[in-house]
Amino acid sequence: MANTLAIVILFASLGAVAAQFKSAAPAAAPSYYTSSQPAAAPSYYTSSQPAAAPRDSYGSSAPVQSPDGSAPSYTAPAASPPSPATPPSPPPPSPTPPPSGGPKLRVGFYRRSCPQAEEIVRRAVWNALSQNPGIGAGLIRLHFHDCFVQGCDASVLIDPTAANPQPEKLSPPNFPSLRGFEVIDAAKEAIEKVCPGKVSCADIIAFASRDASQILSRGRINFRMPAGRLDGRVSLSSEALAFLPPPFFNLSQLIVNFRAKNMDVDDLVVLSGAHTIGLSHCSSFTDRLPPNPSDMNPRFATLLQRQCPVSPNFTNDPTVVQDIVTPDRLDTRYYSNLLRHNVLFKSDAALLTSRRTTRKVLENVFIPKRWERKFAKAMVKMAAIEIKTAANGGEIRNMCRVVNN
Numbered sequence: 001m002a003n004t005l006a007i008v009i010l011f012a013s014l015g016a017v018a019a020q021f022k023s024a025a026p027a028a029a030p031s032y033y034t035s036s037q038p039a040a041a042p043s044y045y046t047s048s049q050p051a052a053a054p055r056d057s058y059g060s061s062a063p064v065q066s067p068d069g070s071a072p073s074y075t076a077p078a079a080s081p082p083s084p085a086t087p088p089s090p091p092p093p094s095p096t097p098p099p100s101g102g103p104k105l106r107v108g109f110y111r112r113s114c115p116q117a118e119e120i121v122r123r124a125v126w127n128a129l130s131q132n133p134g135i136g137a138g139l140i141r142l143h144f145h146d147c148f149v150q151g152c153d154a155s156v157l158i159d160p161t162a163a164n165p166q167p168e169k170l171s172p173p174n175f176p177s178l179r180g181f182e183v184i185d186a187a188k189e190a191i192e193k194v195c196p197g198k199v200s201c202a203d204i205i206a207f208a209s210r211d212a213s214q215i216l217s218r219g220r221i222n223f224r225m226p227a228g229r230l231d232g233r234v235s236l237s238s239e240a241l242a243f244l245p246p247p248f249f250n251l252s253q254l255i256v257n258f259r260a261k262n263m264d265v266d267d268l269v270v271l272s273g274a275h276t277i278g279l280s281h282c283s284s285f286t287d288r289l290p291p292n293p294s295d296m297n298p299r300f301a302t303l304l305q306r307q308c309p310v311s312p313n314f315t316n317d318p319t320v321v322q323d324i325v326t327p328d329r330l331d332t333r334y335y336s337n338l339l340r341h342n343v344l345f346k347s348d349a350a351l352l353t354s355r356r357t358t359r360k361v362l363e364n365v366f367i368p369k370r371w372e373r374k375f376a377k378a379m380v381k382m383a384a385i386e387i388k389t390a391a392n393g394g395e396i397r398n399m400c401r402v403v404n405n
């Protein structure tokens with residue numbers, strides 16, 4: 001049976017990797033982890049604003065060679081539309097509903113109040129991704145960054161005002177890298193035309209991340225997203241910094257960070273698989289490039305060194321693709337890259353620093369369809385974090401970038 005075979009391969013590989021991870025840890029931690037303020041101050045380490053950042057380095061990374069000499073499908077994600085020629089059909093029944101102590105989210109929440117809502121979001125996502133699939137990565141990350149700060153309440157969308165000059169979106173984990181805001185604006189605008197005041201921005205983000213997952217996985221990840229969230233009125237840069245995990249976290253730090261949001265180790269391993277799509281700025285991983293010690297594959301490191309300045313700063317911080325093999329496919333390639341030490345962040349490499357997480361990584365690589373199923377489930381679970389009610393300040397925003405009144 002295919003399953004038996006997969007499991008045999010799984011445990012054979014587990015032995016090999018287990019032997020490896022004992023010696024994988026760098027002898028000395030890079031200086032970033034100990035000093036609070038690094039010399040070159042990449043984006044995560046400073047909360048000051050850039051003077052004037054020319055932002056659109058997206059998609060401009062140069063074509064490069066594969067480190068193992070294979071698949072030269074290595075170029076930056078071009079503006080090629082995802083394969084199907086028409087918008088995908090509505091998804092099948094969802095996995096198990098999220099465990100939730102708070103208000104209940106429901107599949108089909110807008111069936112009466114705004115039956116077109118999900119279809120409008122799907123079209124907006126489709127339009128954006130057919131121009132640039134990278135926006136799909138942005139939308140999936142947007143959902144994560146929304147949910148981990150003040151719960152899934154669209155607080156990440158709030159623009160700065162005189163009264164609140166430092167909202168979440170200007171915090172180092174979000175600015176300038178977070179993208180996809182225009183897709184949410186477009187969907188909201190179209191929805192307001194047909195059913196004003198009914199659909200929350202938080203639900204639009206959740207639907208959009210689901211749709212992006214479906215499109216970028218070529219339909220393999222296909223699930224229903226419960227809805228009924230309200231939008232929050234609080235958005236603080238300091239909270240984004242406090243709750244979003246930085247790329248230099250080790251495994252124990254990541255586990256604590258996820259647990260604070262009711263997400264477990266399995267969720268951590270499964271959702272990290274989202275790093276199979278999209279981009280990263282050089283500043284997020286130069287702490288792992290030579291001469292800094294890391295377990296990164298030397299050929300991969302060399303490749304990255306060719307694309308990145310030694311000390312990236314706000315005026316010079318190029319982007320690279322996270323998955324060097326299939327950069328705009330939501331697939332299990334992240335985990336096979338990880339086993340070859342071809343991943344960017346310490347937080348990625350950290351998944352191989354315990355037996356338990358290593359086993360999960362191997363399961364995701366070798367058991368067919370397992371990761372896709374788990375990813376759908378974990379997205380729904382994440383989408384239920386700290387849902388707001390009218391009683392604790394929730395509202396349906398008129399415009400996603402500003403609180404009402």
Ligand code: HEM
Nearest residue numbers: 137138141144177245246247271274278279280281284347
């Ligand atoms: C486990 C802890 C995590 C850490 C430390 C982390 C860190 C990062 C960093 C540093 C970047 C690159 C940002 C840049 O420099 O441009 C990134 C990109 C990304 N992350 Fe994560 N991340 C984590 C978990 C997640 C989760 C749970 C998801 C979603 C389910 C996710 C989805 C993404 C996506 C899709 C991108 C690419 C975004 C784009 O191309 O615009 N990440 N992440």
Ligand SMILES: *[C@@H]1O[C@H](CO)[C@@H](O)[C@H](O)[C@H]1NC(C)=O
Nearest residue numbers: 033249250251252253254353
């Ligand atoms: C992770 O980092 C924290 C803080 O620096 C440290 O206390 C802990 O021992 C580290 N854990 C591992 C597994 O390296």
Ligand SMILES: *[C@@H]1O[C@H](CO)[C@@H](O)[C@H](O)[C@H]1NC(C)=O
Nearest residue numbers: 309310311312313314315316
């Ligand atoms: C940023 O780095 C580049 C070289 O990598 C350097 O020429 C430039 O002066 C730096 N800019 C700032 C503001 O430090």
